[in-house]
Amino acid sequence: MNISILGAGAMGSLFGGRLAESGQQVTLLDINEAHLEAIRSQGLRLQTDSGDRRVPGLSVCRPEQATGQPDLLLVFTKTQHTEQALRSVATHIGQHTLVLSLQNGLGNAEALCRHLAKEQVMIGMTTWPGDMAGPGHVHSHGEGVVRTFSVDGVERPAHAEVAAVLDAAGLQCALDPNIWTTIWEKVAFNAALNSLCAATGCTVGQLDARPEGPALVRAVVLEVLAVAQAQGIAVDAPRCLGSVSHAIAHHRAHKPSMLQDVLAGRPTEIGAINGEVVARAREVGVAVPHTETLLGLLRLIEARAAAGADE
Numbered sequence: 001m002n003i004s005i006l007g008a009g010a011m012g013s014l015f016g017g018r019l020a021e022s023g024q025q026v027t028l029l030d031i032n033e034a035h036l037e038a039i040r041s042q043g044l045r046l047q048t049d050s051g052d053r054r055v056p057g058l059s060v061c062r063p064e065q066a067t068g069q070p071d072l073l074l075v076f077t078k079t080q081h082t083e084q085a086l087r088s089v090a091t092h093i094g095q096h097t098l099v100l101s102l103q104n105g106l107g108n109a110e111a112l113c114r115h116l117a118k119e120q121v122m123i124g125m126t127t128w129p130g131d132m133a134g135p136g137h138v139h140s141h142g143e144g145v146v147r148t149f150s151v152d153g154v155e156r157p158a159h160a161e162v163a164a165v166l167d168a169a170g171l172q173c174a175l176d177p178n179i180w181t182t183i184w185e186k187v188a189f190n191a192a193l194n195s196l197c198a199a200t201g202c203t204v205g206q207l208d209a210r211p212e213g214p215a216l217v218r219a220v221v222l223e224v225l226a227v228a229q230a231q232g233i234a235v236d237a238p239r240c241l242g243s244v245s246h247a248i249a250h251h252r253a254h255k256p257s258m259l260q261d262v263l264a265g266r267p268t269e270i271g272a273i274n275g276e277v278v279a280r281a282r283e284v285g286v287a288v289p290h291t292e293t294l295l296g297l298l299r300l301i302e303a304r305a306a307a308g309a310d311e
């Protein structure tokens with residue numbers, strides 16, 4: 001399969017690298033010149049549980065320089081950059097190109113559908129972790145899965161092909177007709193852990209230093225799931241609370257990407273996570289006070305960083 005990755009940071013490079021290793025034709029599209037140049041000159045360095053190696057054979061370029069029309073475009077920018085990135089590849093996306101977002105948060109389906117026919121759009125979720133270790137160098141440890149489905153709920157043979165290609169790259173991918181349940185449960189997880197860590201500076205494990213930590217996590221998870229339920233999406237609260245407890249117990253040193261963004265003074269994905277939950281909560285009349293408070297705190301932290309950058 002001919003695959004382009006739009007946004008080849010931690011996740012885009014991890015997925016692009018593993019797809020290239022499994023024999024697919026992969027082009028990484030990014031605007032980070034240092035990262036592109038490192039991959040051009042030395043290959044992508046991928047450090048995973050399968051080893052520390054260089055991935056040869058990857059094409060890399062800026063989005064507006066992409067040629068041809070791929071079978072699959074995988075969108076892995078941060079959510080706040082999706083629309084600008086999609087505009088820059090408008091001529092690269094053919095009528096038969098499927099476009100898949102595995103980004104966190106809500107609003108990704110709508111963003112893609114503003115630029116593409118619904119029949120081309122696939123949405124999903126991944127639990128694979130990834131971190132940038134430097135230009136051209138990506139880390140990922142542990143296991144993950146990918147779940148995906150078409151945005152219009154219709155299963156076509158091309159969707160099964162995409163899932164099979166990702167699965168054959170070892171990414172443990174399956175089609176999931178209940179994709180909105182899967183997405184909302186990940187949103188609940190991220191709305192609780194990412195924003196609490198980003199607001200407090202705690203690692204995931206440090207959230208249980210005081211009983212207030214797990215209590216706040218639980219409150220946010222239940223608020224987010226209540227919004228999903230009010231929209232008719234069947235979510236499983238014990239499963240979701242179990243996965244946050246597991247993360248607090250086992251991923252103790254992990255700094256969620258939202259905390260890493262705050263520490264680096266960058267804008268965060270709070271808008272696509274807590275922000276979208278609050279907006280949808282208003283539409284369905286569900287109170288989400290904890291989620292909304294965390295949204296406000298992160299907005300203030302982002303504003304302070306932006307003002308500091310301007311001074």
Ligand code: NAD
Nearest residue numbers: 007008009010011030031032076077081085103104129130
């Ligand atoms: P990242 O910041 O490492 O990578 C994003 C990349 O997009 C960067 O390399 C950036 O240069 C590039 N980019 C920005 N604007 C662009 C544009 N206009 N055109 C092309 N490229 C552009 O982020 P990440 O950690 O890889 O996360 C990507 C998405 O995946 C996010 O939505 C995140 O929430 C989600 N996600 C991340 C993880 C993780 O462990 N990192 C896990 C699951 C899901």
